[in-house]
Amino acid sequence: MPAVKKTAAKSPAKKAAGAAPGISPHDLAPAPVVLLAGSEEALADRALTALLTRMRGLDPSFERTDVAAAGYQKGQLATWTSPSLFDERSLVLVDGVDAASEAFVEDVLEYLRAPADSVVLVLRHRGGNRAKKVLDAARTVRGVAEVSCQPLKRDQDKVDLVVSDVRRARRSIDVEAARALVAALGSDLGELAAAVDQLLTDTEGPLTEDAVHRYHGGRREASGFEVADAAVEGREGQALVLLRHAEATGVPAVVVVAALASRLRQLAKVAGAGRGRPADLARELGMAPWLVEKAQRxxxxxxxxxxAEAILAVAAADHAVKGGGAHAEHALERAVRVVAAARR
Structure with a gap:
């Protein structure tokens, strides 16, 4: 039987707004059915926070029920969504719809045909095909509110999120400052949002790049391909700095080695193909034209x-980081140095 937690919400009231499909997490308002679809927990959390704030504005004493779809037993949804004696507002948050049983799917599909007027049913689905028919059916409900909680993969999307959060606080931020913040903390949206809140609390006026570096100057996230690009281009010092940042922010050593190996394979293929137009070589080698042109340079x-020395050094690093050596860190650093020296 799923765990059920009921609480009475208490908080200062705020003005409510109408709900609409495909809205921003911050703008989420009460609706008969609310979908939080996607695996990014930070976006789902901020959407739920906004929704609860709006609910408190309508009724500070509304009842909130938190349940898990896993282990659901037939008929429980009717109990959770049944109107109270005085028809007060209530919110039912069903977590883990992507792990729901067939019994839950059947009951929720039946409920969605005629949702209760005084209930806000929140369905949290993290992805996958399981119980996808619930999402499809919920999207047909009149007035449904859906927030996309898909991970933000592009740095520009994260920069836009930072700028939006700062503007919502009636402050401003330089674009370069937002980019620096994303470079330091962009892999974790929750951590990124917390950093924005902290900067807003600890500073006054516009957020500048200097302010970001003052608080987060010792940290930068770096990908394996950034390390590889710097090494291949002969920028040894920068490649080693990026390698340190990659290690400090949790990039696995095998990922860095794989990036180095991939770049060297590209160079070897282009070198072996001889001279020619990038477009022609791209078709022959199965590479993008711009990548061929870059490799030619x-x-x-x-x-x-x-x-040859670079390839051998990367092969040795690959062996070491996969458990074949006692000094994997040193082997990886040596590989970066040898690749950069080969360019010089």
């Missing part, structure tokens, strides 16, 4: 001997 500064 890079191989001009590489000798066959330097390429």
């Amino acid at each position: 890079e191989v001009r500064g590489l000798s066959p001997e330097g390429m």
Whole structure:
């Protein structure tokens, strides 16, 4: 039987707004059915916070019921959504719809045909095909509110999120400051949002790049391909700095090695293909034209001997980071140094 938690909400009231499909997490308002679809917990959390704030504005004493779809037993939804004696407002949050039983799916599909007027049913689905028919049916309900909680993969989307959060607080932020913040904390939206809140609390006036560096200057997230690009281009110092940042922010060593190996394979393929137009070589090698053009520029500064040493060093690092050596960290650093030296 799923755990059920009921609480009476208490908080200062705020003005409510109408609900609409495809809305921002911050703008979520009460609706007969609310969908939080996607695996990004930070977006789902802020959407739920906004919804609860609006609910308190309508009725500070509304009843909130938190339940889990896993382990659901037939008929429980009717109990959770049944109107109270005086028809007070209530919110039912069903977590883990993506792990729901067939019994839950059957009951919720029946409920969605005629949702209760005084109930806000929140369905949290993290992705996958299981119980997807629930989402499809919920989207047909009149007045449904849906918030996309899909992960933000593009840095620009994260920058836009930072700028939006700052503007919502009636403050401003430089674009370069937002980019610096994303560079430091962009892999975790929850941590990124917390950093914005902290900066807003600890500073006054516009948020600048200097302010971001003052609080987060010692941290930068770096991908394996950033390390590889710097090394292949002969920028040893920057490649090593990026390697340190990658290690500090949890990028696995095998990912960095894989990026180095991938870049060297690209260079070897282009070098072996000889001269030619990037578009022609791209078709022959199965690579993007811009990537061929970039590799053509890079191989001009590489000798066959330097390429061979780089490949051997990366192979040794690959062996070490996969458990074949006691000093994997040193092997990876040496590989970066050798790749960068080959360029010089």
